[in-house]
Amino acid sequence: MKILANDGIDPLGKSLLEKAGFTVDTEHIPQDQLAEKLPAYDAITVRSATKVRKELIDGCPDLKLIGRGGVGMDNIDVAYARSKGIAVVNTPAASSLSVAELVFAHLLSGVRFLYDSQRKMPVEGDTNFGGLKKAYAKGVELRGKTLGIVGIGRIGRETAKVGLGLGMDVIVSDLSEAPASLPVTLSGGITVDVPIKQVPLEELLRNSDFISLHVPFTDKPVIGAAEFELLKPGVGLVNAARGGVIDEEALIAALNAGKVAFAGLDVFDNEPTPRKELLTHPKVSLTPHIGAATGEAQERIGEELANLIIAQLTK
Template identity: 80%
Template sequence: MRILANDGIDPIGKKLLEDAGFEVDTTHIPQEELAEKLNSYDAITVRSATKVRQALIDACPNIKVIGRGGVGMDNIDVDYARSKGIAVVNTPAASSLSVGELVFAHLLNGVRFLYDSNRKMPVEGNTNFAGLKKAYAKGVELRGKTIGIVGFGRIGRETAKIALGLGMDVIYSDLFEGPQTLPLTLSGGIQVDIPVKQVEVDELLKTSDFISLHVPFTDKPVIGKEEFPLLKDGVALVNASRGGVIDELALVEALDSGKVSFAALDVFDNEPTPRAEIIKHPKISLTPHIGAATNEAQERIGEELANLIIENLKK
């Protein structure tokens, strides 16, 4: 059996598949050529770049497994594929810590204005040092502040644990009833349970100093024009989930008015061509959808994905 890892796979995962007797092709096939060429394979693995829609599924009846390296599967017509007897698998746990750490890279970046100082120091650092020092003199600490986490799945919980380790108060909202405490593992293997509080979304929006979003995109933004007025003045927002979860144009207005102090975005409405108003805004910390892009996460994703594919192809 042949497997196309169209968006790549970690060498650990590739070796596991090959040791199980499968041929693994890591050559990227452009989206427009997949319908013609995918018939040579029995399974395909993708990240967020490759789309596996109904038309492609119909054109490739030989495909038995679709594997998504990562969490969100909005680039795959999951229900349709499963209705055709195709197994669709993903790796929701593997990248959770990496995404959570990126959230705090952005938050620490934001409260000390690094997103702006890293732009201006190369240009003005040797002519306006004192002016820049004054401009960035009103940083704040995260300890003692409240972070609101929208979506308390694996990634939301890992994000919460980092917040608790920094001495923040954690509130969260979720569609389902969640935990009242989280286990925090400290150096030396010491584990303590720390309280967290589940609240309704509106309360979270009104009371959080920082908000981190960890939900899939549905039919409307979680924070749109109607929600921005509810936010605490000077709040900061982080979106490392999916583009569209925050209304980007409404976000620009809120940043310009000062309602939102800064925002951090790892995902965008129209990837891979984010709108200019977003990527050029002086109050937005930016990364190009790299939440899961750590060596450790990629190893875990590759291993988990390989084992799921092996399990399903050998049924």
Template identity: 70%
Template sequence: MVKILANDGIDPVGKALLEQAGYTVDTETIPQDKLVEALQHYDAITVRSATKVRQELIDQCPNLSLIGRGGVGMDNIDVDYAREKGIAVVNTPAASSHSVAELVFAHLLTGVRFLQDANRKMPVEGNTNFNGLKKAYAKGMELKGKTLGVIGFGRIGRATAAMGLRLGMKVVAYDLFPFTGHISLTFQGDVSVDIPVETVSFEEVISSSDFISLHTPFADKPILGAAEFDMMRPGVGIVNCSRGGTIDEQALIDALDSGKVGFAGLDVFDNEPTPLAALLSHPKISLTPHIGAATNEAQERIGEELAGLIIAHFSK
């Protein structure tokens, strides 16, 4: 019987599908330093972003046949090494796209209406400085008619672009792999409109956007740093719901303090789970604790997709 350790949990729908296929699924979280011993009794492990599956762990668990990632990014797994060892590595890149895109716009709408600061100050000053706060937040901005720059035009980048188009934004996008095609927008369930989209240069996205959203995997160095901020329009808004390390955090703080960047929305950080204190306390930053895929709907889709991939693997 196939035994699976879902160390970071799995949606009940996915667990039920696996059990219906005759597999045993354990969802008790094993601490990282106890994983080697525990995994001697399992054929597969599924993780999200918390558990790390590195070379040392892989070497000590020769019985592992599959590593599953419930989500998109796999920088917590030594993917190439695992595959060299004959271990299948799978993830669920499509399941969370809409949820992440919605979070991007939660941060954008928060930033253009100063909600991150208002939500801090209203409980403290709302009954003593109401008119002062009203004046402080009087220069909000609409997203309609503005230019959204999308860096990384995979599934999540395109879902984010589609949401921007629905709000009446202009979209410019950059990807390492150029794209020319269209994005289909569906309204009221059965009305569909195709919008032509093609990628442009990185420099054009940086220099022409009113707002920039990152949707790239982890890189060896930040994608956005001081030089890139210098190229941007004054007052630009930056959102990162992709990976920590893709923005130079100190350069971002400097750009926020100077006014070059109007606001930022951050769901991911360099030093998770202990982000830089200066980011957490900055009045121009909207903050969430890496929850891009943390919706009931996304987790159900992830569980279903992951279960299907596991069943297909062990059915060969």
């Protein structure tokens, strides 16, 4: 069988598939050429860049499997594919820690103004060193602050564990029941159960010093204009989930008004062309959707995806 790894796959995953007898093609086919070329393959693996919609599925009657390297599958018409007998698999656990660590990269950047300092030091550092030092003199520590996590799935839990390890108080909001505590693994393999508290979303919004979002996009933002009114003045927000989870217009207004001290964004409404107002905003820490972009996560994703494909297609 032939597999198109259209958005790439870690060498470990490719090796496992080839040892199982599959041919793996890692040359990227642009979206506008997929309808013509995908029928030559038995399966396709994607990340967030490639979309597998109804029209593409209809043009590939022999397609047996769609694999998503990562968590969210909003770039795949999952239900329709499955209705056609196509297996759809993803790797929800493999990238959780890498995404959680990126959340804290944004949080630590925010509380110490690194997002702005990295822009201004190369330009003004030799002429306005004292002025910049004064401008960044009001940093805060994360320890002892309240971290609100919206969505306590795998990534939300890993984010909570990192926060607990830093000594933060963690509150969570989720439609499902959250655990009362989470195991935090310390150096040396020591594991300690640390309590967390589940609260309604409104309570989380009112009481969190920092908020991290870990939910899929549905029909409307989780934090829109009305929700921004509930937030503590000076709150920090991080979105490493999906574009659209935060209303970007309302976020810009809240940043400009000082209601939100800073935002860390890894995802955007209009990927891959985010709005300039966010890209150039002095209070926004930016990354280009790289939550799972670590060597460790990619290896785990490749291995898990390969094993899922082998299990599905060698039954």
